[in-house]
Amino acid sequence: SSTGDEGAQAGSGGDGAITVGYSQLGAESGWRTANTESVKQNLTADKGFKLTFVDAQQKQENQIKALRDFVAQDVDVIAFSPVVETGWDDVLQEIKDAGIPVVLVDRTVDTKVSDPFVTHIGSDFKAEGTKAGDWVKQNAPDAKIFELQGTLGSGAQVDREEGFDAVVGSQVIGKASGNFTRAEGRTATEAALQAYPDMTMIFTHNDDMGLGAVEAIEAAGKKPGTDIQIVSVDAVRDGLQALVDKKFNYVVECNPAFGDQLAELIKKVHAGEDVPKETVVEETTFDQTITQAQVDARPY
Ligand code: GZL
Numbered sequence: 374s375s376t377g378d379e380g381a382q383a384g385s386g387g388d389g390a391i392t393v394g395y396s397q398l399g400a401e402s403g404w405r406t407a408n409t410e411s412v413k414q415n416l417t418a419d420k421g422f423k424l425t426f427v428d429a430q431q432k433q434e435n436q437i438k439a440l441r442d443f444v445a446q447d448v449d450v451i452a453f454s455p456v457v458e459t460g461w462d463d464v465l466q467e468i469k470d471a472g473i474p475v476v477l478v479d480r481t482v483d484t485k486v487s488d489p490f491v492t493h494i495g496s497d498f499k500a501e502g503t504k505a506g507d508w509v510k511q512n513a514p515d516a517k518i519f520e521l522q523g524t525l526g527s528g529a530q531v532d533r534e535e536g537f538d539a540v541v542g543s544q545v546i547g548k549a550s551g552n553f554t555r556a557e558g559r560t561a562t563e564a565a566l567q568a569y570p571d572m573t574m575i576f577t578h579n580d581d582m583g584l585g586a587v588e589a590i591e592a593a594g595k596k597p598g599t600d601i602q603i604v605s606v607d608a609v610r611d612g613l614q615a616l617v618d619k620k621f622n623y624v625v626e627c628n629p630a631f632g633d634q635l636a637e638l639i640k641k642v643h644a645g646e647d648v649p650k651e652t653v654v655e656e657t658t659f660d661q662t663i664t665q666a667q668v669d670a671r672p673y
Contacts, residue, residue, distance in 0.1 A: 376428060390423040391643045396453035396568050398480070399431035401524075401553045402581040403572075403609035408454075409673035411632030431456055431524065431552070438463045439568025443457050444471045450588030454479040456527040456648065465489040474642050478635060481528035491642050494635055495650040498529045501625045502536025504658055505576055505604050508623045509541045513602060516541075516574035519565045520548040521558055521586060523578035529553075533578050533606060546572060553580035558582025562589035574602040580624070587620050597621055608659055613668045616661055626656040630673065 382668035392415055404591045409428075416422040425448065430433035433456050443451050444467055451473050455461060458481055459504070465486040466552055468475055475490040480500075482489065510518060518541065538545060538663055547569045551558035558581060566574065566589060577583035583605040590597040597620040605612055608626035615621040631654045 375598075380567075386622045390418065390421055391424045391639060392446070392448040393425070393438070393639060394446065394448040394451045395424060395426045395441040396443070397428050397435060398449075398454050398456040399425060400428055400630075401431055402555075402579055402607070403611055404579060404581075404607045404627060404672070405553075405612050405664060407609060408629035408632075410673070411630045412452075412478075412635060415632030415636040416639070418506040420533060421640070422636070425603040429456065432456060433460055437461075437464050440468060442479025442639060444468055445475060447471070449643050450474050450476060450628055452476040452478050452635070452639065455482050455528075456480070456524060458483040458524065458528050458531065461489075462486055463573045474521060476635070476639055476642060479629075481532075483546070491651065492648045492650055494631055494638060495654065496627050497653050498627075499525045499534035499572055501606050501627060502538075503540060504625045504644040505533075505537075505606065505623065508539040508658070508660075509537075509544065509574070509576070509604060512623070513574055514544075516602065517569070517572050518545045519562075519569050519572045519574055520545050520578040521561060521565075521582050522548055522550040523553045524583070525552075527553075530578055537576055544574075545576075551577070551585060553579050553581060555581040555585040558585030559589045560585075564594060566593050566595075568588070568596075572601060574604065576604045578606055579627075580605050580609050580615070580621075583621060584611055584615060607673060608656075608671075610668060610671045613659060613663060613671060616659055616663050617665050617668055621663065624659045626658060628654045628656040646671035 427439040477490040477493040479495040489560040
């Protein structure tokens with residue numbers, strides 16, 4: 374738990390290190406892998422941390438168990454990226470009662486617990502949806518769009534859909550979730566190609582599902598990026614390669630590499646210093662003018 378100066382050593386991993394319990398939601402996508410890398414590269418012993426990192430395989434019950442274990446271990450700070458927005462009230466109250474500060478990472482929570490976390494760092498998912506919608510409005514105003522949604526009930530899915538649909542919702546002819554994975558993106562697209570034969574575009578909530586959609590579109594004898602355009606979010610290297618290969622048409626970046634900013638936030642939270650309620654990470658967009666050299670230079 375957070376300590377005063379007299380307790381600086383107690384409960385802080387003994388050697389003055391800040392003990393951090395980190396509940397990562399899974400390893401479902403290239404984005405998540407890069408995010409985990411960034412967290413592990415920055416919450417290191419030589420930077421003053423003692424990190425307990427637990428992967429939940431996209432199961433909320435696994436996250437709740439990990440969070441309860443962190444309370445039992447009386448870590449100094451808890452950081453977590455919630456797989457979905459709701460269902461956290463009990464465990465967030467237990468963490469609050471234990472006096473352990475929470476740093477919310479990436480995805481968001483919807484809870485009735487008052488003041489459940491000290492600070493959040495992540496993307497503005499609604500802005501990402503809006504950017505995708507704006508491109509479609511400009512470049513494909515007659516597109517008939519199938520929306521390939523992320524994990525239903527996750528902040529990323531809810532807000533990307535809200536942002537996108539606010540701009541071009543009238544062009545959306547169908548929706549289904551691919552749970553942010555390549556395999557489920559492929560099966561959802563196979564079904565959508567049957568259900569919506571007049572679709573001309575897919576808006577996918579992440580690159581991994583979009584790459585699964587490419588496989589389904591090609592298996593159906595159609596050309597991704599031409600017969601069926603693809604607008605995606607994340608901008609991991611495989612997604613940007615699809616852009617160079619003209620299989621994707623537009624990619625909105627979602628930046629996973631904020632481990633350094635997270636480390637600074639956790640240090641301030643542990644020290645009881647003021648931190649902003651929200652840190653929105655920087656991110657841009659990419660279209661087919663991207664070069665192979667730019668893709669090769671991407672760190673993840
Ligand atoms: C967004 C993150 C999403 C990514 C997906 O910040 O939560 O989850 O867009 C990942 O690739 O699965």
